[in-house]
Ligand SMILES: *[C@@H]1O[C@H](CO)[C@@H](O)[C@H](O)[C@H]1NC(C)=O
Ligand SMILES: *[C@@H]1O[C@H](CO)[C@@H](O)[C@H](O)[C@H]1NC(C)=O
Ligand SMILES: *[C@@H]1O[C@H](CO)[C@@H](O)[C@H](O)[C@H]1NC(C)=O
Ligand SMILES: *[C@@H]1O[C@H](CO)[C@@H](O)[C@H](O)[C@H]1NC(C)=O
Ligand SMILES: *[C@@H]1O[C@H](CO)[C@@H](O)[C@H](O)[C@H]1NC(C)=O
């Protein structure tokens with residue numbers, strides 16, 4: 008401890024924090040902490056200590072710690088930061104330019120809590136005890152007590168370091184559909200690089216032989232981040248991200264799997280055992296259930312209050328998805344995944360939160376503004392919503408069956424469904440590379456075998472009554488549907504689902520602003536248009552609707568929720584919207600139709616025919 012203080016003090020004498028290190032943009036809770044201004048005010052009679060020192064002794068990757076502290080000069084705005092790695096004095100910023108003095112600390116806490124959280128009398132007694140939940144994030148942890156509030160932090164005391172029993176353990180598997188229907192991919196995180204151990208998956212049917220499949224390993228460095236905070240105080244080593252490709256699966260069959268790392272002395276480090284059901288064959292007639300939502304984010308089960316108003320619905324949504332997991336076959340999280348916004352520690356915490364889901368069913372993602380957008384980096388929008396990640400974290404942490412994962416558009420088949428997933432953070436307009444992909448994807452569904460054609464994207468390319476779109480007069484992302492509506496119509500797209508707007512809304516079947524059907528709950532025969540749905544209420548703070556009555560809007564809900572599609576067979580689809588608070592259905596409709604209804608010619612969807620014989 009003394010040595011740590013000495014190091015910090017010598018740093019502070021050498022350096023002065025510069026105002027160039029302005030508060031990072033954005034409303035991420037961690038961006039409220041002016042960590043770059045932190046100074047040292049170590050107090051002789053103050054202490055903070057954490058127990059137990061070893062976590063996860065039963066092999067679990069999440070555990071609780073007690074943090075006890077005492078500060079004779081306590082104040083109402085004192086706070087506890089959780090740091091990982093524990094040696095915060097080792098985290099000194101490198102200046103972005105030689106004339107900029109680096110700040111004292113170049114590491115944001117991975118979470119924080121006010122010191123008075125569990126003891127309202129803290130200000131008088133100076134004593135407190137926090138219960139915090141930690142997840143295995145590879146490095147050790149320490150806890151630091153700060154006075155001066157979040158704006159002007161003064162480091163008063165630093166705790167002992169604590170650690171998980173095996174900090175490098177393979178954790179948080181994410182399943183995703185491979186490039187062909189009979190391939191499942193498993194992506195996970197560990198602390199084992201390929202110069203230390205060979206990553207692989209041991210897997211096989213419920214009963215029968217086990218196979219081993221090798222995994223590829225990726226990571227990314229601070230230098231691949233595009234700006235602050237990802238490149239500065241938000242940077243944290245992501246460890247190693249492994250992906251294995253489990254091939255030649257039997258349709259709808261159940262498999263077990265576990266993750267392994269073979270150390271070079273022969274020892275194998277195993278994860279726990281998980282299971283999944285392989286995807287159906289394209290066109291296969293079986294019960295198929297799909298969950299779709301956007302903008303979920305993360306929160307902390309220990310109530311770390313930095314998240315209380317950031318993604319307030321995310322834990323409820325996660326819990327409802329877990330409750331209904333036995334009746335779910337595949338999940339689409341269509342952008343704005345964890346809102347790390349350049350605080351990279353949050354990706355581990357998010358993948359831990361969704362582990363029960365993503366380890367059991369394919370967890371397919373789309374790219375949103377909070378994954379990709381950064382000025383001057385080729386994103387369609389030049390804003391700073393990714394906090395400097397510029398897509399790198401999302402593209403590495405999750406597998407998608409795209410030709411190029413940096414261009415986040417892809418198609419995937421699931422039995423009677425064909426999905427086309429667009430990337431709204433790259434140009435989609437007519438003439439663009441993505442437009443060609445979208446047309447090809449829509450055209451490649453054989454509708455007799457895959458009647459349910461679904462278009463997914465993050466931003467609303469179709470229709471939304473969100474007040475921010477209404478104020479622009481567009482009721483969509485500007486330029487959203489202008490190019491695409493003729494494709495949806497030509498290829499008879501049934502349903503388009505979006506996020507980005509944090510609420511729920513369903514339209515009539517619509518083409519060029521006009522409803523093509525007056526029906527509201529049971530569509531029979533040709534749809535003649537596309538039903539557009541906003542399902543952006545996954546968890547992030549809600550978005551207001553305009554008070555204007557839009558003629559295509561059939562149902563609006565200002566609440567957290569998600570959408571579920573159930574295909575019973577080639578002729579019957581059930582659509583449901585469920586709230587995250589209780590998991591009950593609040594809006595629904597059915598589609599009943601035959602193949603000839605898909606082929607039926609309506610406005611602008613049939614090539615001209617000739618009467619010649
Ligand atoms: C006690 O805290 C107050 C407010 O944070 C500060 O102004 C004062 O200097 C502190 N006193 C000592 C002895 O540290
Ligand atoms: C606890 O600290 C927070 C942050 O400074 C403050 O807003 C709140 O009023 C405090 N609560 C009590 C009971 O003092
Ligand atoms: C913490 O990091 C600094 C800088 O890298 C190093 O000099 C020091 O020895 C480390 N302290 C501990 C306790 O590991
Ligand atoms: C192999 O190395 C690991 C990590 O260094 C160690 O825990 C394990 O005991 C070693 N096993 C053998 C058989 O030497
Ligand atoms: C689609 O259009 C056809 C012909 O215009 C009409 O008969 C049918 O009712 C329409 N479908 C729906 C669902 O309204």
Ligand SMILES: *[C@@H]1O[C@H](CO)[C@@H](O)[C@H](O)[C@H]1NC(C)=O
Nearest residue numbers: 319320321323567587588589
């Ligand atoms: C989460 O669910 C609980 C239980 O239904 C509910 O009381 C609470 O309001 C929900 N939270 C949010 C932010 O909707």
Ligand SMILES: [Fe+2]
Nearest residue numbers: 343375376507
């Ligand atoms: Fe968004």
